[in-house]
Amino acid sequence: MIERTLTGRLVALSQKFQVVTLTGPRQSGKTTLVQATFPELPYVSLEEPDIRQIALTDPRGFLANFPNGAVLDEVQRTPELFSYLQRIVDENRTIQFILTGSSNFLLLERISQSLAGRTAILHLLPLSLEELPPGDASYERVIFQGRYPRIFDRNLAPTDFYPAYLQTYVERDVRLMKNIGDLDAFIRFVQLCAGRIGQLLNYASLANDAGISPNTAKSWLSILESSYIIHRLQPHHRNFNKRLVKSPKLYFHDTGVACSLLGLRDESQVNLHYLKGALFENLVISEFIKHIYHRGDNHQLYFWQDSLGREIDCLLVAGEAMTPVEIKAGKTLSTSYFDNLSYWQSLPGAPQTPAYVVYGGDRSLQTSAGALVSWRELDSIPG
Structure with missing residues (x-):
């Protein structure tokens, strides 16, 4: 895995916020980064139709599967979860959720409604020149x-x-x-x-x-x-x-x-x-x-x-x-x-x-x- 500059900031904010939201373009490395940074948290991809269907039809029961929190990938696909996440983090001060998404607009719209003040927001773009030096390339x-x-x-x-x-x-x-x-x-x-x-x-x-x-x-x-x-x-x-x-x-x-x-x-x-x-x-x-x-x-x-x-x-x-x-x-x-x-x-x-x-x-x-x-x-x- 290529070391990402954002890692240190991601870790630091996760120690201050129960919810950290990582946005960025599709395939910029968000999933790889959060899985490597939070290996102790279960990983769930909400792009998978069967998982997404469960999350949409029974959000309370879905989130109950993760008593210590989880990494929820492409969470903009299930906007209904945000209001339930709000209650969970308000009631449990030790639980940790890491959210990722490739649509900044949809994510921020839901965050402003349900998770304002409860989540840190970070952005991961494709690799920078310091993360992957060009070497001899023109x-x-x-x-x-x-x-x-x-x-x-x-x-x-x-x-x-x-x-x-x-x-x-x-x-x-x-x-x-x-x-x-x-x-x-x-x-x-x-x-x-x-x-x-x-x-x-x-x-x-x-x-x-x-x-x-x-x-x-x-x-x-x-x-x-x-x-x-x-x-x-x-x-x-x-x-x-x-x-x-x-x-x-x-x-x-x-x-x-x-x-x-x-x-x-x-x-x-x-x-x-x-x-x-x-x-x-x-x-x-x-x-x-x-x-x-x-x-x-x-x-x-x-x-x-x-x-x-x-x-x-x-x-x-x-x-x-x-x-x-x-x-x-x-x-x-x-x-x-x-x-x-x-x-x-x-x-x-x-x-x-x-x-x-x-x-x-x-x-x-x-x-x-x-x-x-x-x-x-x-x-x-x-x-």
Whole structure:
């Protein structure tokens, strides 16, 4: 088993909360992690139809089988259990339940109704670069391969794994969350999203290209976000005396999923693709998100862009501390990489904090304008 960064936080919270809820995309390693971390608890998969039927028809009798608690996997399939869990943990202060689910929306909806204040919530995304270092692999290979554990555990080709993964996602998770009549239209919509990585979200344009209404586009984006397929990166809210954009940017939680949707069949195609820079940016953004989620931090991630198009790709915000980061796919140093950072730091009210450029090269260097950081050494950036 690959050691997961989240393990320590998971254990720590289980000692403070009787219920710990672990969410994340399907096949991100949730089941493996909780079984390895809590071997003393019985494991129950609520994806199994016969087990799920018992839990739905006789929830009180079902839970009585676990007097010391259990790991309940894919618990969003049995939302009726939550109100019964509330009573059990209120009456028994020693019992422990670990819940997992691949639909953040359905889980949080039920938690807010029944388990608010009684459960800690953690998020497990696919493997990070610190959990599975890239070794000698190029970033093009890492982008194409993605970071889902099963690819590495079973030595699967991305072209075999991702089409099957996406089909399973659509047939199970999407149908569970919303009754979408035309699944082919939904898949085309997701493919259009992949073509907009790193761009400001224009809901009307996206809806028009997909042949759906803007409200439907917003609803489908919410489905993709709650099931950990996409992430909408929000613009930073502080104005620094300039008019700022208000639309979020679109990224995928895993670049392998995005490459599959874009129809890429080989890592060499990443190098020639018109979205190469956006895919590299997506890789770095997703690593920052994993860094936050897998430590259970309350840090925030934003971008900054003014009305003239000047932007900072990423702002790492921790309380009052703010770290600006530019992301460049180039593998050789260019002084122009720091232009936007220098402009941003010159604005009245902008924090005078160290600036960083993450680039596609292998060496990290300190320059007079700021630090140039290799994509392999993202952990050297504070925040």
